[in-house]
Amino acid sequence: MKKGGLQGYVIRRLLYAILIAWGVATCTFILLRVGPISPADKYLANMSARTADPSQVVAAVEARYGLDKPLYVQYFDWLSNLARGDWGWSFSTSMPVMELIQKHWIYSFQLILLSMLFSAILGILIGIYSAVKPYTKTDYLATFFSFIGISVPNFWLGIMLILVFSVQLGWFKTYYDTGLTLFSLANLKALVLPVITLGTGAMAGYTRYVRSAMLENLRKEFVRTARAKGLPERVVIGKHVFRNAILPIITIIMFDLSGVVFGGAYLTEIIFGIPGLGRISFNAVFASDYPVVITITLIGALIVLLTNLATDIVYTRLDPRIRYD
Amino acid sequence: MDNTILKVKDLKVHFFTRHGVVKAVDGDSFDMRRGESLCLVGESGCGKTTVALSVLRLLDSPPGKIMGGEILYGGDDLLKCPDDRLRQIRGNKIAMIFQDPQSSLNPVFTVGDQIAEQLKLHLKLGHREAMEKSLRLMEQVGIPRAAERINDYPHQFSGGMRQRVMIAAALSCNPEILIADEPTTALDTTVKAQIMDIFRDLKREKNMSILFITHDMGTVAGFADRIVVMYGGRIVETGSALDIFDHPTHPYTRGLLNCLPSVSAIRDRLTPIPGAIPSLINPPKGCVFDPRCECRLPLCATVRPEEVVASGDHTVACHQCAPSVVGEGHKPS
Ligand SMILES: Nc1ncnc2c1ncn2[C@@H]1O[C@H](COP(=O)(O)OP(=O)(O)OP(=O)(O)O)[C@@H](O)[C@H]1O
Ligand SMILES: [Mg+2]
Numbered sequence: 001m002k003k004g005g006l007q008g009y010v011i012r013r014l015l016y017a018i019l020i021a022w023g024v025a026t027c028t029f030i031l032l033r034v035g036p037i038s039p040a041d042k043y044l045a046n047m048s049a050r051t052a053d054p055s056q057v058v059a060a061v062e063a064r065y066g067l068d069k070p071l072y073v074q075y076f077d078w079l080s081n082l083a084r085g086d087w088g089w090s091f092s093t094s095m096p097v098m099e100l101i102q103k104h105w106i107y108s109f110q111l112i113l114l115s116m117l118f119s120a121i122l123g124i125l126i127g128i129y130s131a132v133k134p135y136t137k138t139d140y141l142a143t144f145f146s147f148i149g150i151s152v153p154n155f156w157l158g159i160m161l162i163l164v165f166s167v168q169l170g171w172f173k174t175y176y177d178t179g180l181t182l183f184s185l186a187n188l189k190a191l192v193l194p195v196i197t198l199g200t201g202a203m204a205g206y207t208r209y210v211r212s213a214m215l216e217n218l219r220k221e222f223v224r225t226a227r228a229k230g231l232p233e234r235v236v237i238g239k240h241v242f243r244n245a246i247l248p249i250i251t252i253i254m255f256d257l258s259g260v261v262f263g264g265a266y267l268t269e270i271i272f273g274i275p276g277l278g279r280i281s282f283n284a285v286f287a288s289d290y291p292v293v294i295t296i297t298l299i300g301a302l303i304v305l306l307t308n309l310a311t312d313i314v315y316t317r318l319d320p321r322i323r324y325d
Numbered sequence: 326m327d328n329t330i331l332k333v334k335d336l337k338v339h340f341f342t343r344h345g346v347v348k349a350v351d352g353d354s355f356d357m358r359r360g361e362s363l364c365l366v367g368e369s370g371c372g373k374t375t376v377a378l379s380v381l382r383l384l385d386s387p388p389g390k391i392m393g394g395e396i397l398y399g400g401d402d403l404l405k406c407p408d409d410r411l412r413q414i415r416g417n418k419i420a421m422i423f424q425d426p427q428s429s430l431n432p433v434f435t436v437g438d439q440i441a442e443q444l445k446l447h448l449k450l451g452h453r454e455a456m457e458k459s460l461r462l463m464e465q466v467g468i469p470r471a472a473e474r475i476n477d478y479p480h481q482f483s484g485g486m487r488q489r490v491m492i493a494a495a496l497s498c499n500p501e502i503l504i505a506d507e508p509t510t511a512l513d514t515t516v517k518a519q520i521m522d523i524f525r526d527l528k529r530e531k532n533m534s535i536l537f538i539t540h541d542m543g544t545v546a547g548f549a550d551r552i553v554v555m556y557g558g559r560i561v562e563t564g565s566a567l568d569i570f571d572h573p574t575h576p577y578t579r580g581l582l583n584c585l586p587s588v589s590a591i592r593d594r595l596t597p598i599p600g601a602i603p604s605l606i607n608p609p610k611g612c613v614f615d616p617r618c619e620c621r622l623p624l625c626a627t628v629r630p631e632e633v634v635a636s637g638d639h640t641v642a643c644h645q646c647a648p649s650v651v652g653e654g655h656k657p658s
Contacts, residue, residue, distance in 0.1 A: 221423060222431040224383055229443045229494070230415035243433050320478040322433060 001110035006316065010309065017305035024301040025082070029075060032290040034089030078291075082298075083140060088291030091286060097291045100280065101299070107184060112257070112265050115196045119203035120253050124246075126203075127210025131235060134215060142207060149204025154264050158197035158271040165193060176274040198268045202256050209252055220244070247319050254311035258304035330534050331357040331380070331419075331502060337396035338375050341387060345606040349375040351558040352394075354632075356511070362528050362535040364545040364566075366581070367555035373538045373606070374424075376555075377506045378479035379404070380536075381415050394506045399500075417447040424507040426487035430479040436463075437475035446455035447498045462493040466523055485516035492523060503527070503537045509544060517544075524548065541579050545568065551638075553577045556603050564639035574641045577614045594627075612644065620645060 059068075069077070081088065087097040126146075130139040166174040172193055178188040217223070218241055226240040227233075266278035273279070277296050282293035316322050334354050340347040348545040349372040365373050378384045380396055380403060389494045398419065422431040430439060440453035440462055440642040450458065456475065462529060463471035466489040479487055488508060492572045495503060506525070525548060527533045539545055545552065545566070552569040554577065562575040571580045603625040609615050615625040622644050 079361040186423075207577075221425065221428040223421065225421075225429045225491075226431070227383055228381055228415055228445060230412045230417055231328060231442070232412060239429050240434075244431070246432075320435075321480050 006313070008224060010313065013309045017302070017309065018113065020305055021298060021302050023080070025298050026075075028291070028294045028297045029037045029078065032288070032293060033071060033074070044221070058119045059295040074244055077285060090284070090289050090292045092287035092289040092292070098297050099291060101277065101295065104277055104280050106276055107274050108265060108269065108278060109193065110182065110187075111194055111268065111274060113254055114191055114252070115202070115265075116197035116257060118195050119199035119206060119256075122199075122288055123203040123206025124210050124249070126207045128214055128237070128242070130207065130211040131218065132216030134211075139211075142211075146204035152201065152210070154197050154201055155267045155271060157200060158193070158268060159196060162271070176272045193270045194268050197271070198264045201264070202253075205256075206249065206253065209249055210245065217241045217244040220243045243318070247315065250318065251311055251315055252305050254314070258307045326349045328359040330355045330359045330398070331536075332395070332397040333357075333376070334395040334397065335374065336379060336396065337392040338372070338384065338389060339392050340389050342606075347605045348558050348608055349389075349605055350379065351605075352396045353555070353558075353560045353607065354394075355553050355563055356559060357534060357536060359501075359534055359550075360547060361550040362524075362533045362537055364386055364549035365536065365538045365555060366542060366545065367539055368538060372558045372603075373540075373555055374506050375484055377421070377504050377536065377538055378513055379513065381419060381421060381505060382411060383421070399520045407645055413447075416443045416484045416495075417502070418500055419496045419499070419502040419504065420500040421497050422488075422491050422503070422505040425511045426484060426491045427479070427511070430487060431632070434625070435476045435478055436482065436490045439479075439528045440497055448568070458497065459493070463490070464494045466490075466496070466622060467494070467519070470646070484512050485515075486521060487650065488512060488516075488520055489523070492520075496527075500533075502547075504538075506538045507540070507643065508537075510539070510541075521548065557608060559613055560642065561614065562639075562641045562643075565636070568639040572635070574635050574639070574646055575643050576645070577615075577620050577622055580619075612642075 022061045078088065085098075087101070090100050092101055092237070119176075123200050133139055162174055166172045174192065176194070177192055180190060198230060214237075218237075220241075223236060226236045229322050231240075248292040264275065266282065268274070269276045269278040270282055281293055283289075284296070333356070336350050336353045337348075340349055351372075353376060355363075355373075365376060367373055375384065375389070376408040376580065378389075379391055381389075382403065384391070391404055394404065398414065401414070403414070417516065430436070436550050437456055437459050440459040441450075441452070444450045444455040444458050445452070447465050460471055460475055463475060468474060468486055468489050474482075479490070482490065488511075492508070497647075508524075509520050512520060521544065524535065527536060528548070537545065537549065549566045551563070551565050553560055554569070554575065556577045560576045562569065562573070564572075569578060570582065573582050609626065610629075611627045612618070612621075612625045615621050618625065624644050628644070630644045631648065632640045632642045633646050636644055
């Protein structure tokens with residue numbers, strides 16, 4: 001592959017990503033702002049208990065945040081602020097959106113990262129094992145559990161886990177404790193149930209994909225060549241077969257990161273009371289705190305776009321037959 | 326004088342399929358001598374590949390299973406020796422080349438890596454040394470601009486060049502025996518000739534022992550020292566190239582030779598008898614070739630012919646040549 005080919009491709013894809021992110025931001029802005037409720041009204045509901053004249057408060061708030069200006073002016077103001085890194089003010093939490101996100105992103109990040117690791121590592125290992133010993137008891141057992149894992153909705157799984165392991169057995173707290181130090185064993189323990197909740201479906205899916213991809217590649221003739229060279233079975237399977245089988249799996253895992261996990265993380269955070277971005281945007285929606293909603297939506301969109309791009313790049317690195325021109 | 330390097334004794338291989346047990350190799354014995362090129366010839370499906378794969382225990386199992394016999398190499402019976410002993414022999418002492426170079430190379434590794442792999446494994450070379458040696462091997466088998474191409478992937482090569490890569494990889498550890506299973510069948514005629522030149526060089530310059538498998542008598546003329554003719558899972562005739570080309574004795578061998586040089590003619594000539602191609606699931610009780618034989622005897626349908634010596638080294642499994650029958654002559658029944 002020519003280096004320039006890939007570079008040009010990446011630049012083109014990044015430009016698309018920016019364009020799409022702008023589209024997403026605009027759509028969210030329109031959906032949230034072209035409604036009957038002004039953000040000021042909500043703010044007002046909170047303030048009115050303390051102030052005598054509500055209309056004064058509305059005017060003050062609208063003037064303060066530019067909400068009295070025409071919508072298109074607000075839109076352009078907001079867009080240029082966004083570009084300058086000023087993500088606005090969260091009405092409902094009374095702090096800059098930037099600060100709010102800085103405080104909370106790590107909770108989502110650790111949950112998603114650990115779930116991805118959990119599902120990818122276990123899924124790949126079980127999948128390989130099933131493929132190497134197909135049609136044995138272990139393989140059937142893995143098949144059985146992966147079908148269950150795929151079909152169980154993760155919010156239901158989360159609630160069941162809480163009922164059994166937290167309520168009945170008392171092994172875990174029913175609620176995520178925000179007071180924990182982030183990189184501690186206690187924190188890791190608190191994340192066990194959320195990670196299982198979020199990761200199980202994907203893990204079960206990967207098991208199936210890996211199993212079938214490994215079986216498919218085990219039948220290929222280059223496997224016979226590898227054995228004829230005298231390579232030990234560990235290398236034949238772990239290098240020659242696995243490197244071919246993992247190509248489609250990587251795409252699936254990375255697409256999952258953007259799709260399933262983001263959706264699932266939202267629910268998981270709510271079930272377990274984890275103060276991550278999913279939970280914050282959930283609260284912000286009910287508070288009509290549009291700068292928060294828009295920013296989190298935008299971050300989500302950007303991550304989806306960037307992982308897709310990363311997937312493509314990783315794929316070219318791993319599969320020499322793919323070209324971008 | 327015993328310079329036998331590989332001895333296959335009464336090899337039996339079955340495939341257990343849904344339709345029944347395929348007796349792909351049914352009691353075959355042959356010797357391979359040091360420095361000779363031994364050619365295994367026979368129609369498609371007669372069990373040639375199965376024999377070759379059995380030598381290094383590379384059959385897919387299931388469905389394939391070695392039911393009996395011995396394959397003696399050095400002091401080992403390759404069919405029974407422990408796996409790690411076998412792995413020291415595979416690629417190092419006995420190397421193999423397959424029919425389809427496209428699918429036999431791993432698409433996600435560079436050709437250099439794939440050639441170097443055995444050098445690192447068996448000769449314990451470091452990465453740089455192994456790559457340097459790989460480069461020399463690529464030059465040896467006639468890959469042009471080898472230095473530029475060593476980091477290319479298999480799909481960037483033509484069929485003939487890929488087969489050269491396979492050969493380079495097989496030769497990397499300087500094996501004692503090279504098994505080549507129809508290495509030219511997937512290639513077009515001019516490329517085929519070039520690849521055959523490499524094999525001729527190997528034979529002439531390196532004096533390598535080569536087990537060469539083909540369905541085409543024309544390919545082996547002038548290359549083979551000795552020829553083993555297979556039909557329906559059994560060896561029907563063995564002899565020096567001279568014996569086979571000048572005095573073909575088994576009716577099947579004669580059929581093969583009559584049809585030279587065109588391969589398709591073999592089929593035209595031999596297949597018109599409806600239902601005649603023996604099913605290896607239910608082979609004929611007597612001689613496998615009996616249903617298609619032009620000079621069968623009543624005995625052929627029921628009694629399996631033993632191998633008999635026609636002259637010196639030349640053995641044939643045919644009732645026509647058995648001492649008890651020779652008197653009756655070669656009259657068609
Ligand atoms: N994996 C398998 N499963 C079932 N039957 C098989 C398998 N491999 C080979 N056979 C059967 O064994 C017999 C011998 O096959 P083999 O591949 O050894 O023949 P061959 O002489 O190499 O033919 P070709 O010239 O087509 O390569 C055939 O009847 C074939 O159908
Ligand atoms: Mg074959």
